[in-house]
Amino acid sequence: MTHQAGYAPLLFVVLWATGFVGAKLGLPHAEPLTFLLIRYALVLVLMSLIALAMRAPWPRGARQWLHIGTAGLLLHGVYLGGVFMAISKGLPAGVTSLVVGMQPLLTAVGAGWLLGETVMRRQWLGLALGFVGVGLVVSGKLGNGFGLAALWPALAALLAITAGTLYQKKFCPRFDWRTGAVAQFLPTALVTAMVAALTENFHVDWVPEFFFALGWLVLVLSVGAISLLNILIRSGSAVNLASLFYLVPPCTAVIAWALFDERLSGMALVGMALAVGGVYLARK
Numbered sequence: 325m326t327h328q329a330g331y332a333p334l335l336f337v338v339l340w341a342t343g344f345v346g347a348k349l350g351l352p353h354a355e356p357l358t359f360l361l362i363r364y365a366l367v368l369v370l371m372s373l374i375a376l377a378m379r380a381p382w383p384r385g386a387r388q389w390l391h392i393g394t395a396g397l398l399l400h401g402v403y404l405g406g407v408f409m410a411i412s413k414g415l416p417a418g419v420t421s422l423v424v425g426m427q428p429l430l431t432a433v434g435a436g437w438l439l440g441e442t443v444m445r446r447q448w449l450g451l452a453l454g455f456v457g458v459g460l461v462v463s464g465k466l467g468n469g470f471g472l473a474a475l476w477p478a479l480a481a482l483l484a485i486t487a488g489t490l491y492q493k494k495f496c497p498r499f500d501w502r503t504g505a506v507a508q509f510l511p512t513a514l515v516t517a518m519v520a521a522l523t524e525n526f527h528v529d530w531v532p533e534f535f536f537a538l539g540w541l542v543l544v545l546s547v548g549a550i551s552l553l554n555i556l557i558r559s560g561s562a563v564n565l566a567s568l569f570y571l572v573p574p575c576t577a578v579i580a581w582a583l584f585d586e587r588l589s590g591m592a593l594v595g596m597a598l599a600v601g602g603v604y605l606a607r608k
Contacts, residue, residue: 332552333568339549341575343541344417345583347408350537353529356408357520362528363538364400364513367546371505380502389507391496396508398488400550401515406481413474417584421576422458423478424569425599428606429455430486431566438490447567450605453598454570460595489557489566497558501551509546567606570599 350359375382383389403424410420429451435441443451499507520526528534556565574596581587 332556336549336552336556337568337571337575339544339552340569341421341572341579343545343549344407344411344421344576345579346537346541346545347411348417348580348584350534350541351408351412353531353534353537355520355524355527356412357405357516358524358526358528359538360404360408361513361516361520363541363546364509364516366538366542368506368509368513370542370547371502371509375500375502375506378502380500382503383499383507388496388499391491392499392504392507393511395488395492395496397511397515398484398491399553400508400546401512402484403481403488405516405519406477406479406484409477410474410481413477415474415478417576417580420478420481422573423475424482424485425458425573426455426482427486427489427569428566428602430482431489432606434486434490435493435566439494447606450567450602452602453605454567454602457570457595457598457600457602458573460591460598485569486566492554492557499554501554504554505547505550508550564606567603570603570606574600 347359354362374380383392407420407424410423411417415423432443432447432451436443556568577592577596
């Protein structure tokens with residue numbers, strides 16, 4: 325493995341963690357699905373221009389478009405929609421990342437069942453440790469002014485990113501990241517637009533803070549982090565990739581503490597340490 329490839333997982337974790345913070349920064353100024361729809365539209369324009377300028381190869385045939393689009397709808401549409409709705413309903417950014425951070429345990433079960441991957445005993449121990457760590461942090465936050473109405477979109481996001489990772493690994497692990505982004509975000513934007521039209525008023529406050537959050541989520545997350553995610557799905561096992569998501573909550577919590585003064589208890593810090601230890605054991 326090259327040094328660049330070795331740094332890719334760590335870079336992905338840091339970039340992915342900033343997405344929760346970007347959402348919290350921009351959501352006071354726009355409804356969640358409206359915010360995401362603007363983000364998807366900008367990503368589609370940007371990635372289409374990049375793909376055309378670089379003459380990137382497009383997916384071949386309707387079947388490949390369908391598989392890439394389905395994976396994108398799960399990984400972006402349902403996952404991001406759930407995350408943004410949860411944060412807009414008052415779920416703290418750190419807790420939201422912790423809920424969806426339970427993905428590795430679900431992915432390990434699915435990887436053995438759907439992909440035929442062998443999950444070693446040490447990996448199961450690591451995944452279980454990470455799960456306990458996530459539980460400790462969430463349990464300490466459940467009384468802090470939010471309820472199930474804020475929690476259920478995060479749980480939907482958890483199921484979506486687990487299913488999306490497994491689906492892409494099984495049906496379309498290899499595609500060009502430039503044109504693949506267009507194929508993934510196109511159905512995502514269409515479905516998001518339909519749901520937003522039924523549930524929102526498309527209200528946006530065009531203030532500098534919103535522009536910064538939007539620019540960060542488009543360039544750093546949707547172009548940078550999503551491209552890295554596609555590379556990692558292609559090059560590694562589903563369990564190895566999923567275990568990285570246990571590192572996102574500690575990273576998000578540190579950033580949220582620095583920017584928004586979201587505090588974590590001593591029990592939560594113990595939970596984070598367990599999550600990091602779980603990743604160490606779970607990665608082959």
